[in-house]
Amino acid sequence: xLGAIEAGGTKxxxxxxxxxGNIEERIQIPTTVPAETMPKVVEFFNKYSVKAIGIGSFxxxxxxxxxxxxxxxxxxxxxxxxxxxxVQALKEAFSxxxxxxxxxxxxxxxxxxxxxxxxxxxxxxxxVGTGIGAGAIVQGKLxxxxxxxxxxxxxxxxxxxxxxxxxxxYHHDCLEGLAAGPAIEARWxxxxxxxxxxxxxxxxxxxxxxxxxxxxxxxxxxxKIILGGGVMNQKQVFISVYKYLQExxxxxxxxxxxxxxxxxxxxxxxxxxxxxLMLAHQAFQEEN
Amino acid sequence: xLGAIEAGGTKxxxxxxxxxGNIEERIQIPTTVPAETMPKVVEFFNKYSVKAIGIGSFxxxxxxxxxxxxxxxxxxxxxxxxxxxxVQALKEAFSxxxxxxxxxxxxxxxxxxxxxxxxxxxxxxxxVGTGIGAGAIVQGKLxxxxxxxxxxxxxxxxxxxxxxxxxxxYHHDCLEGLAAGPAIEARWxxxxxxxxxxxxxxxxxxxxxxxxxxxxxxxxxxxKIILGGGVMNQKQVFISVYKYLQExxxxxxxxxxxxxxxxxxxxxxxxxxxxxLMLAHQAFQEEN
Numbered sequence: 189x190l191g192a193i194e195a196g197g198t199k200x201x202x203x204x205x206x207x208x209g210n211i212e213e214r215i216q217i218p219t220t221v222p223a224e225t226m227p228k229v230v231e232f233f234n235k236y237s238v239k240a241i242g243i244g245s246f247x248x249x250x251x252x253x254x255x256x257x258x259x260x261x262x263x264x265x266x267x268x269x270x271x272x273x274x275v276q277a278l279k280e281a282f283s284x285x286x287x288x289x290x291x292x293x294x295x296x297x298x299x300x301x302x303x304x305x306x307x308x309x310x311x312x313x314x315x316v317g318t319g320i321g322a323g324a325i326v327q328g329k330l331x332x333x334x335x336x337x338x339x340x341x342x343x344x345x346x347x348x349x350x351x352x353x354x355x356x357x358y359h360h361d362c363l364e365g366l367a368a369g370p371a372i373e374a375r376w377x378x379x380x381x382x383x384x385x386x387x388x389x390x391x392x393x394x395x396x397x398x399x400x401x402x403x404x405x406x407x408x409x410x411x412k413i414i415l416g417g418g419v420m421n422q423k424q425v426f427i428s429v430y431k432y433l434q435e436x437x438x439x440x441x442x443x444x445x446x447x448x449x450x451x452x453x454x455x456x457x458x459x460x461x462x463x464x465l466m467l468a469h470q471a472f473q474e475e476n
Numbered sequence: 477x478l479g480a481i482e483a484g485g486t487k488x489x490x491x492x493x494x495x496x497g498n499i500e501e502r503i504q505i506p507t508t509v510p511a512e513t514m515p516k517v518v519e520f521f522n523k524y525s526v527k528a529i530g531i532g533s534f535x536x537x538x539x540x541x542x543x544x545x546x547x548x549x550x551x552x553x554x555x556x557x558x559x560x561x562x563v564q565a566l567k568e569a570f571s572x573x574x575x576x577x578x579x580x581x582x583x584x585x586x587x588x589x590x591x592x593x594x595x596x597x598x599x600x601x602x603x604v605g606t607g608i609g610a611g612a613i614v615q616g617k618l619x620x621x622x623x624x625x626x627x628x629x630x631x632x633x634x635x636x637x638x639x640x641x642x643x644x645x646y647h648h649d650c651l652e653g654l655a656a657g658p659a660i661e662a663r664w665x666x667x668x669x670x671x672x673x674x675x676x677x678x679x680x681x682x683x684x685x686x687x688x689x690x691x692x693x694x695x696x697x698x699x700k701i702i703l704g705g706g707v708m709n710q711k712q713v714f715i716s717v718y719k720y721l722q723e724x725x726x727x728x729x730x731x732x733x734x735x736x737x738x739x740x741x742x743x744x745x746x747x748x749x750x751x752x753l754m755l756a757h758q759a760f761q762e763e764n
């Protein structure tokens with residue numbers, strides 16, 4: 189039996205399951221402070237005999253195994269979790285192999301193993317919600333270099349009708365600053381689910397996401413792109429994304445039919461927790 | 477003995493050498509039309525007994541081994557080379573393993589093996605010259621997905637003082653359209669080497685390249701960035717790149733000292749041909 193943690197900024201999902209992606213049991217725990225959240229995590233896994241645990245975590249995190257702070261959450265604005273030694277804490281509680289990566293890299297792994305990119309050695313998973321993040325599989329492996337990707341903060345050109353200043357505390361009007369859920373709410377004065385009929389809202393959203401996809405495609409050339417997260421539940425955004433991406437790329441690269449190439453998660457909301465199970469599976473295999 | 481071809485838009489460099497990057501002999505052949513250029517290539521390699529040949533080619537090219545047009549140059553504006561079956565032509569002449577990738581991916585491989593990124597499993601090589609292109613090593617392998625990267629055509633935000641329309645036939649004012657050599661010449665009315673003292677020229681150039689690097693870093697997180705090509709011989713561009721990259725990223729990601737992180741090619745003009753030798757070495761190993 190394998191354990192999995194999808195550690196999000198508002199809630200932790202903990203689950204047990206197997207390497208085929210079957211989830212046997214799961215709970216949700218609010219993300220408050222480590223001293224409160226983590227004992228509940230340990231209590232959950234104490235009920236089972238897990239041979240490894242995989243973590244897909246909010247970030248930024250240290251994924252560099254040669255680093256002295258490997259396994260930590262690093263410079264998060266959630267101050268109680270800043271520099272929290274996530275892997276070390278679990279190692280001390282369970283003495284089993286621990287897999288550790290970003291929540292979005294975990295979701296990419298889940299989708300590449302059992303979801304919309306099943307069987308492919310290359311895919312990109314993007315979530316557009318409270319923030320914007322992306323993970324990727326490149327030639328069969330989770331993308332990693334100096335650190336994990338931070339694709340949500342790439343620069344985009346402003347839509348000609350957009351005068352909103354942007355909400356990113358670091359870059360103001362980067363992709364996340366202009367196109368994540370809080371930016372939509374701040375720009376238009378209402379939450380997305382109250383703006384369903386406002387065509388201009390979702391047209392502009394697609395304009396920004398299409399720009400991001402253009403950059404991702406030209407740089408990574410993924411074999412499949414999966415767009416998840418709360419904002420993408422507005423399916424009209426996909427239509428706008430297809431339109432603008434075609435306009436921006438102008439046939440410069442040959443792509444599959446866009447409706448087959450840029451899709452919703454095959455695992456729905458289970459991409460992250462399923463990918464975290466796979467991180468557990470990989471960690472177990474690497475240490476055995 | 478290994479053979480290597482650096483196939484550029486204006487000239488082919490052919491060389492023979494070994495897997496340690498030693499080049500024993502080399503020639504240059506003008507890139508005219510295949511019926512003229514290729515017999516000279518074959519004539520050169522006929523003088524030696526090469527056990528494999530590596531090609532780093534101008535593009536776009538088909539690098540997908542499952543494709544029926546694998547090994548071809550595809551939709552190049554150089555019409556005589558459009559759909560030219562580069563790998564097949566060499567296979568027919570020499571019956572040895574042929575490695576095939578983009579010129580910039582070859583250069584990245586050369587730099588990662590013997591140059592500025594020696595010993596690293598991750599680097600990015602960018603050339604800024606007649607065009608802008610980039611290749612990358614990700615976790616020890618040349619970056620490839622659906623196809624090879626086309627990083628020179630990413631979108632950038634305009635410099636506030638730049639009213640030049642851009643020179644890219646596909647995207648007008650993408651990175652290549654605004655920052656490659658021909659764009660510099662068209663915007664300022666003189667070639668780069670006549671503009672050495674014009675501070676504003678190189679400041680603007682750095683502004684665009686820094687934006688591109690920001691996107692590449694957030695998406696790929698390379699362990700080393702190598703900036704080559706004719707335009708980068710103006711070393712003042714590096715200063716501008718460091719300044720703007722710091723401003724744009726605003727300490728969002730932790731990077732090494734920029735002067736150590738973003739550097740000139742360790743192999744100088746030999747990055748591409750050396751990497752092509754390594755492509756030959758890899759092709760030989762894969763088939764033996």
